[in-house]
Amino acid sequence: MTKIKVVDSIMGSGKTSAAINLMNNASKDENFIFITPYLNEVERIKKSVNNRQMYEPKVKKKGDKTQYKFESLHELLSQNKNIVATHNLFKNANDETKELILSGNYTLILDEVMKVVEQLQVKKHDLTTLFDSELIYVEDGFVKWNEEKKDYETRYDDIRDMALNNNLIYFKDNILIWNFPSDVFAIFNEVYILTYMFDAQIQRYYYDVNNIKYQKCITEFKNGQHSFTDYNNDHEKKLKERIGDKINIYEGNLNAIGQLDFSLSSSWYKNKSSYTLKKVKNNVFN
Incomplete structure (x- = not known):
């Protein structure tokens, strides 16, 4: 039975770092598909995963024909490559995609929930x-x-x-x-969904309607690196307390900048002197 793990943890808690460590520490015969909503995150994953090469589906010429990204995805799957791609590409998954994934010993890491309906x-x-x-x-x-x-x-x-x-x-x-075809999630060895406040996400209700079982996880920092661990109700509370201790709310005179109508708009920035802009920078970085 496919193990679907929803990593429900606040932003900045190390979800992506834990996913990268998971891929770096996995055996060579395990294959991964990392799906992210952001193109710049594709490059980050390719550079950060160092014990296996991550391939990105790309448009390329093959003789007189053009191979588009979805065809490239299928070619990479047929070669059992480790893949990093975007939500928009993965949304096109069809029966051929499912067959190729099923035969490839793949784990799915889904960065943020998808638009599944x-x-x-x-x-x-x-x-x-x-x-x-x-x-x-x-x-x-x-x-x-x-x-x-x-x-x-x-x-x-x-x-x-x-x-x-x-x-x-x-x-x-x-x-x-x-x-989105719900049976796609059943053909992976494991599925990790990196998100926050999953109970309020449409994908949670999509899972409920399609009777897809999942378990919640969180991230932890142990032995010098982030990893996934069992869900703990007190974990987020303690994490927020640690974050709260590092936040100081400034209530000085610099807050006066921005109180007038149209302050801090694009035209406001264009028309202000370097002296005023310096004050704004002081407000941001001090």
């Missing part, structure tokens, strides 16, 4: 066209694409791909809702 912005007349052309139909609440017409070239290719992947829900007779 999303209403598509499809105009009513476009939906009518799709139904009237018999390109789509509805079965058990899911939008299905007519298999006999799956090779047709239309401007609805994105809807076709989602429907063929069984990711589209038809709601209230005129709304299409994209739903």
Whole structure:
């Protein structure tokens, strides 16, 4: 059974550092997919993981053809490479993606929760066209694409791909809702989700609806490095107390800067002298 661990810990508590240590300390036969919402974080992970090479799916030329990022992801998966990519790319996961992951001995590290449910912005007349052309139909609440017409070239290719992947829900007779395939989480050896206040996240309710079991974890700093450990209700309270002890609230005269209308706007900065700007810097860095 897949072990899904939700690392529910406050920002700055070392979640990403713990994930990097997990990858650096893992055996060579374990493979990792690190998914992040930020492109600059992709570069950080590639540089910080030092006991295995992390590959980033990229657009590249292959002869006369262009290999796009999603094709590149599948190529890397087929080669059992360790991968770091973005949420937007991973959202396209389909049956082929799942097969390649399943055969690759992968652990997933998901940096921040994903947008796992999303209403598509499809105009009513476009939906009518799709139904009237018999390109789509509805079965058990899911939008299905007519298999006999799956090779047709239309401007609805994105809807076709989602429907063929069984990711589209038809709601209230005129709304299409994209739903990330929940079985993706079941094909990894382990899943780590790095987040904070998970109970208030949509992905938590998505897990509940799809009966996906998970356990909560936190980070700890031990023996000179961050790592994951079992959830402890007192951990966050103590962490906030330590952070609070390091915060001093300034209540001096420098706070007067910014009280007037339009203060600290972009035009305000452009029109102020170097003397005033120096005072602002003193307020920030002192």
